[in-house]
Amino acid sequence: MKLRSAAWFGLRNRDGFIHRSWMKNQGLPDHLFDGRPVIGICNTWSELTPCNAHFRRIADYVKRGVFEAGGFPLEFPVMSLGETLMRPTTMLFRNLVSMDVEESIRANPIDGVVLLAGCDKTTPALLMGAASCDLPALMLSGGPMLNGKFRGRDIGSGTDVWRFSEEVRCGAMSMGEFLEAEACMSRSAGHCMTMGTASTMACTVEALGMGLPSNAAIPAVDSRRYVLAHMAGRRIVEMVNEDLRMSKILTRKAFENAIRVVGAVGGSTNAVIHLLAIAGRIGVDLNLNDWDTLGRNVPCLLNLMPAGKYLMEDFYYAGGLPAVIRELGDLIHRDALTVNGKTMGENVAEAPCYNREVIRPRSDAFKSNSGIAVLRGNLCPNGAVVKPSAATPELMRHSGCAVVFENIEDFYARIDKPDLDVDETSVLVLKNCGPKGYPGMPEVGNMPLPAKILKKGITDMVRISDARMSGTAFGTVVLHVSPEAATGGVLALVENGDVIELDVSARKLHLNVPDSELTKRRASWTPPQPVYNRGYYKLYFDHVLQADQGADLDFLPGRSGAAVPRDSH
Ligand code: FES
Secondary structure, eight states: OOOTTHHHHTOOSHHHHHHHHTGGGGOOOGGGGSSOOEEEEEEOOOTTSGGGTTHHHHHHHHHHHHHHTTOEEEEEEOOOOOTTTOSSOTHHHHHHHHHHHHHHHHHTTOSEEEEEEOSTTHHHHHHHHHHHHTOOEEEEEOOBOOOEEETTEEEOTTHHHHHHHHHHHTTSSOHHHHHHHHHHHOOSSSBOOSSSHHHHHHHHHHHHTOSOTTTTTSOTTSHHHHHHHHHHHHHHHHHHHHTOOHHHHSOHHHHHHHHHHHHHTTOOTHHHHHHHHHHHHHTOOOOHHHHHHHHTTOOBOBOBTTTSSBOHHHHHHHTHHHHHHHHHGGGSOTTOBOTTSSBHHHHHTTOOOSOTTTBOOGGGOSBSSOSOEEEBSTTOTTOEEEOGGGSOGGGSEEEEEEEEESSHHHHHHHTTOTTOOOOTTOEEEEOSOSTTTTTSOOSOSSOOOOHHHHTTTOOOOEEEESSOOOTTOOSSEEBOOSSOGGGTOGGGGOOTTOEEEEETTTTEEEEOSOHHHHHHHHHTOOOOOOSOSSHHHHHHHHHBOOGGGTSOBTTOSSOOOSOOOOOOO
């Protein structure tokens, strides 16, 4: 089989000289250019992305496997997205990274690619970009951190940060204890070890069939993570020889499996947006309602924070994702193909479970109300989402008066004011935090409760916004309201005191204000202006789709394939 890379390295002319000669300055011997598969290792390593800071070492193990299988590995960097540092939010740049990935793969002599991802947005960004090229590709996740340990107990990334900061605000935790917990939480390489967005996306990689079995849960520092990297390197060479392209794996069945697995692991609401965007790139017809219909009868089997008690390290020792998928039985398309050339059913047929406290059987599920509920109503005609497993059961049907914040600055300026007109029955409404409004749709939807409510011992209230929330967060939080306020969605028209009705079992979110009044309010509404009128911010603002469509840029869905018509000289 003549490989794509032969169009560069196989030429016996001036261009071939140029393509090979400069590469040889890296000490690469001539026989590597003999037509063997060239494997790109797409690396999101960065010291500014602590969750991916160990990726150079992982890449070295991938290279070992590639060499061993007769391939020619070439590592290349793409922009990295560190969740904890980047402002205003990494989500603003997910699509930019996907473009970097797509063009880096297509423009270079790559036959197959191993995608190295870990921190939240790096996973969807790499899958989106690679899907638009549709070469053989395999994703290797970087793995979660070891469990956090603080004063004799396990603490989880993110989840305990939200908890601790609320305890400090209501006087239940000292600042000294708070600062001490910092070093105790993040004590090894790896990404968040709760079932936050990074772990959720690592589970979707495996459920989609894009990662090798057990990819999701092996801790970053466990030697078996490096064995998996080695095996990923070996396998991608075989995939090139088999012409096993992404489009053969990312079928509608694969996405249905992933949606059900997100429900079974109590995964992050962020997976909704990311999977819609990935499906859009590969050309699979997936929409927001699929999340509700496919996930509705899926029980949550995994007892992990934020919904439960344990952490990713415990999950791996209990059997990892293969044990969960096996337990799902007929809820999974067992004939879906995966990157190792076997079906999902074959991969999990013998998967053992070693701890039924962590991975519960379907007959005794951890929570019955799992998945993602998609709400409709005049406040969100194009949908909004809520995660029942993270919500307070008594608040899932609730009617209350809106306390409105026009933007995040307004929220922080007033939330703790003693004279804020709020009680525990109120509904907190935050506007202008959607894709265009913030911009980038940040994780601020789990807005902190007013201090005076916390002091009463109340820990949850209904909150509504066009923002996202961290997968490590919890609460009765309605997210992704579409259309967002900044585009003139009804959310923009909500005023203090308006009654809002939430009924999760009826999938309803209603603003109890007559249409005539909303029309009047709309006449005096003015759209917010973009933060910058140039550069990527402008491209993003002008082209970003709403959350219910995956928040991709409107010209990116679909694939161009990997063909490049012209050479460079
Ligand atoms: Fe990187 Fe959570 S901050 S995965």
